[in-house]
Amino acid sequence: MSDYISTQPLPLNASPLDTPAGPGRKRMLVLFITLLLAGCIYAGFSVLNDVSTSGAEFTSYVPFVLLGVALLVALGFEFVNGFHDTANAVATVIYTHSLPPTVAVVWSGVFNFLGVLLSSGAVAFGIISLLPVELILQAGSSNSFAMIYALLFSAILWNLGTWWLGLPASSSHTLIGSIIGVGVANAMLHGRSAASGVNWGQAMNIGYSLIVSPVVGFVCAAVLLLLVKKFIKNKKLHQTPTGNTPPPVWIRGLMILTCTGVSFAHGSNDGQKGMGLIMLILVATLPVTYSLNRAQPDTDLPQLALRVSTQLQTASAVQQPEAVLTTYLRNGMRTADVLPAIGQVAGMVGNEVRLAGSLDNVPAARVTALRNAMFLTSESIKRLQSDKSVVLSPDLLALKSALTTTTQFIPDWVKIVVAMALGLGTMVGWRRIVATLGEKIGKSHLNYAQGASAELVAMGTIGAADMFGLPVSTTHVLSSGIAGTMAANRSGLQMQTLRNMVLAWVLTLPAAAILSAALYWLLETL
Secondary structure: OHHHHOOOOOOOOOOOOOOOOHHHHHHHHHHHHHHHHHHHHHHHHHHHHHHHHHOOOOOOOHHHHHHHHHHHHHHHHHHHHHHHHHHHHOHHHHHOOOOOHHHHHHHHHHHHHHHHHOOOOHHHHHHHOOOOHHHHHOOOOHHHHHHHHHHHHHHHHHHHHHHHOOOOOOHHHHHHHHHHHHHHHHHHHOOOOHHHHOOHHHHHHHHHHHHHHHHHHHHHHHHHHHHHHHHOOOHHHHOOOOOOOOOOHHHHHHHHHHHHHHHHHHHHHOHHHHHHHHHHHHHHHOHHHHOOOOOOOOOOHHHHHHHHHHHOOOOOOOOOHHHHHHHHHHHOOOOOOHHHHHHHHHHHHHHHHHHHOOHHHOOHHHHHHHHHHHHHHHHHHHHHHOOOOOOOOHHHHHHHHHHHHHHOOOOHHHHHHHHHHHHHHHHHHHHHHHHHHHHOOEOOOOOHHHHHHHHHHHHHHHHHHHHOOOOOOHHHHHHHHHHHHHHHOOOOEOHHHHHHHHHHHHHHHHHHHHHHHHHHHHHHHO
């Protein structure tokens, strides 16, 4: 393993990454500090503006202190994520000297920003749906903050450790493992079975995407390289970068294009994970401001909710309908009370909004309860959609869509600061991951055609996953794509590198789960 994770500099003539520090590093430091300060100031002013607009009143600064600490931790996760995943986006463009490192990471940051800004949010809330239902319903409690801090700190610690060793481990696996860990620990600490702590149906869907995507990366990149070799005979495209010499202009353009595509796709998928966690934190600390999408125009939500309530009404009312739906979301077992409970909770939502006149006019004291009722209703309908024995009416599906729009939203400023955190992380940590991808997967160094093929496949795979709202690992898709091109080119593979990559892939999820469970237990018992 020592050859793979060595942190010693390579010999002067061994790698195209051996460039002198020069003034570029100073400019990078100035840019880093400027963006860091700008991001913090922008986030602070955005929160204050949102609070002022919502009309929320506070008699203590405690919520803002809790919010500030939690936001810094969540953005710290995205910053460390930049060490790993965003570095993959700039790997080939830096390794081939198509762009200087300073320009490359700024360029990548711009398109990460655009990818995050134009993302749908489906991946963000897909990640959140893995969390224990108690964490979402009890937002703001000490228990929910313990879970948030435990999963974020465990993800950061594991990402930092694997980055230090030069292992291209997956931030997606790390975060998902951390969520599973706190979910299982929370269930066991409260006397329930470990299986009830996580939405295992959603976990399986995400697991499939994380398992299949590297295979797709390997096979498709190998096939694409073979097609390139067959139809594009230009020898320069199949050369390995040497020294500091940049490639011909047309190859540089190709490298920059693929870097741009992977950066945009990465932002649209990976950036959403941090966005989802930040929204969870905002709802927990400032529920009046961030629980409901007050920017949403008036809709027929009250009428729709009351129609559904009438359709599902039964002769006798269900006792504690919210508890019935909470149990259903926790264990997935549908009882005869589930549909009537959805009707009763939907009726409460419809009456609440109708009496208020609009979401903007909902009394502050009722916002959290209304948001929880909306969440329980929409998530229960979503769970019923996978039950083939239940036929859902058009009104029920329309209600789910309306409730999802109302409760699952992401302010633009959240997207912007997440994109900035990813870009800043890339500026700090790109070299270790770039060296691994360029030089330590195959027995020969990466050539231009291999880099372009791997990145084109990564761009397409991540973009497709984003359309379906599924998280994938940029690290695993791109590194497996490079391995595929090495195999197709008969360049040989460094089996020790691949073994360590697979080991990191296999260990990341359980290690993060154990670490987050331990941290959660520690925070709960202190």
